[in-house]
Amino acid sequence: MSAHPTEIKLHQQSRLLEIAFDDDACYQLPYEFLRVSSPSAEVRGHGVGQETLQVGKKNVDILEVLPVGNYAMKIVYDDGHDSGLYTWDYLYNLGKHQAELWQDYLEKLEAAGGSREHGSEPEVKAGGCGSGSGGGCGHH
Amino acid sequence: MSFSEADVQGALKNLIDPNTRKDFASGKVLKNVKIDGNNVSLDIVLGYPAKSVWDEIRAMIEAHLKAALPGSSVSVNVTSKVVQHTVQHGAKLVDGVRNIIAVASGKGGVGKSTTAVNIALALAAEGARVGMLDADIYGPSQPTMLGISGQPATDGEHFMTPMSNYGLQAMSIGFLIASDDTPMIWRGPMVTQALDQLLRQTRWDDLDYLIVDLPPGTGDIQLSLAQQVPLTGAVIVTTPQDIALMDARKGLKMFEKVGVKIVGIVENMSTHICSKCGHEEHIFGSGGGEKMCADYDTEFLGSLPLDIRIREQTDSGKPTVVSDPDGNIAKSYKQIARRIAVKVAEMAQNRTSVFPKVVVQNT
Structure with missing residues (x-):
């Protein structure tokens, strides 16, 4: 069996989900990164080339995290998206390859001329969302 | 001469429980050791139902202790x-199960x-409180096999009282439809919802085990069960035939993918x-089930013959474990049931199936 999470912390101010695994790996994943990487069919489509690029999710909030059986969790976001089932393996992979995946997203976003900012909403707080510097736990 | 509790512990370290294959001093089995001069009394609390072998275990421990502590008078209560399946507080375990x-x-x-049904009845015969959920929505068999007819009573607005027979809830x-030949002509979402209602809107009464009889395949019902409840584990049934083993492998893989542990494999119709x-x-x-167990590193729980009596007894609503409780076939079922119970007790304490703690912080 692969790594199993032991604790999940939602840092609501800095919008970071901190996840610790039983092999001592620990990752801090920004809500925006999780949202745009949602494994839901709404985001991924039903095959290669059917993905829908997610834009304007910089300030997305997580409302709730719900258990799905023994193997995954469902994340409910404040933009109404709640159909993504994040398996432990998937979260582990997001953490492990966070930097590349985030860079990849930014490139796709730029190529498509999209923005991380929410369309009409005025920006309130910036700086909260990390840009993919994973690593150390013990965030206070 | 007098003895200490350590002497008793030390002696039981060398005695292996044939069911768990672990010694009696470890795993919180030994309780309440009292020593008064030469009189030693203790309780053994097994983590699995084993009514039919309590006496055997008591005799085994008493004999062992008397030999290890010469001059002692030993009284053992088994x-x-x-053990309850460990789940994180807040995870939706089914009430009463x-x-x-x-x-x-x-x-x-x-x-x-x-x-x-025979495993469920065997667990009940060993003294456990057992329920049977027939998750086969399109082809429910349990009403016939358990010889139960009629409709369940409702308990308040949202709950049903489970039907019961042979001590099983x-x-x-099948209890909710008009007649035996009424088909459930339903698409997936309806089936999933019906299963969820049967599971959660039944007032299960203090069950040690709920056995879920799944339909074949790896579709809606299997997946939604794996997603909606923290299953303790799954038992795979197969025949030794290659064509059945092929599909059994897929069933096993599906459970692995959704993080449900495999308790083991039962080979049915092993011999005629x-x-x-x-x-x-x-x-x-021959040997198909064993080979599959070796391939996937799971336990071979046991095998059953293709015997006309099993078919006749089960079809007539009186499964083998209750119609011929002391026969060889019932013994096989009981042995399999005990093995399942032991493995489930081990799994129940394993914390890797627990949903992680979720903390929300204003940081």
């Missing part, structure tokens, strides 16, 4: 207390329902016993 065990196969017709879509001459023949091939 009971069982089924300590452990949920799915009985599944890839292929239809391998004897899942027959095996499931049971719920099936001729009802005329008693000749035993491997008509579906």
Whole structure:
């Protein structure tokens, strides 16, 4: 069996989900990164080339995290998206390859001329969302 | 001469429980050791139901202690207390149920329902409180196999009281439909919803085990069960035939993918016993179940013959474990049931199936 999470912390101010695994790996994943990487069919489509690029999710909030059986969790976001089932393996992979995946997203976003900012909403707080510097736990 | 508690512990370290294959001093089995001069008394609390072997275990421990502590007079009290499946507080475990065990196969017709009902009855015979959830919405068999007819009573607005027979609590879509030949002509989402209602809107009464008889395949019902409840584990039923094993492998893989532990594999219809001459023949091939267990590193829980009595008894609503409780076939079912219970007790304490703690911080 692969790594199993032991604790999940939602840092609501800095919008970071901190996840610790039983092999001592620990990752801090920004809500925006999780949202745009949602494994839901709404985001991924039903095959290669059917993905829908997610834009304007910089300030997305997580409302709730719900258990799905023994193997995954469902994340409910404040933009109404709640159909993504994040398996432990998937979260582990997001953490492990966070930097590349985030860079990849930014490139796709730029190529498509999209923005991380929410369309009409005025920006309130910036700086909260990390840009993919994973690593150390013990965030206070 | 007098003894200390350490002497008793030390002696029991060398005695192995044949069911768990662990010694009696470890795993919180030994309780309440009292020593008064030469009199030693203690309780053994097994984590699995084993009524039929309590006496055997008591005799075994008493003899062992008397030999290890010469001059002592030993009195042992053996009971069982089924361990509850550990889940994170807040996870949606079903009310009134300590452990949920799915009985599944890839292929239809391998004897899942027959095996499931006999295992459930065997666990009940060993002293456990057991429920049976018939998750086969399109082809419910449990009402017939358990010899139950009629409709469940409602308990308040949202709950049903489970039906019961032979000491088993049971719920099936078969209890809720008008007649035996009414088909459930439903698409997936309806089926999933019906299953969820049968599971959660039944007032299960203090069950040690809920056995879920799954339909064949790896579709809506299997997946939604794995997602909606923290299953303690799954038992795979197969025949030794290659074509059944192929699908059993897929069933096993599906459970692995959704993080449900495999308790082990039961091989049904292992041999055919001729009802005329008693000749035993491997008509579906031999060793298939064992080989699959070796391939996937799971336990071979046991095998059952293709015997006309199992079919006749189960079809007539009186499964083998209750119609011939002391026969060889019932013994096999009980042995399998005990093995399942032991493995489930080990799994129940394993914290890797626990949903992680979720902390929300204003940081």
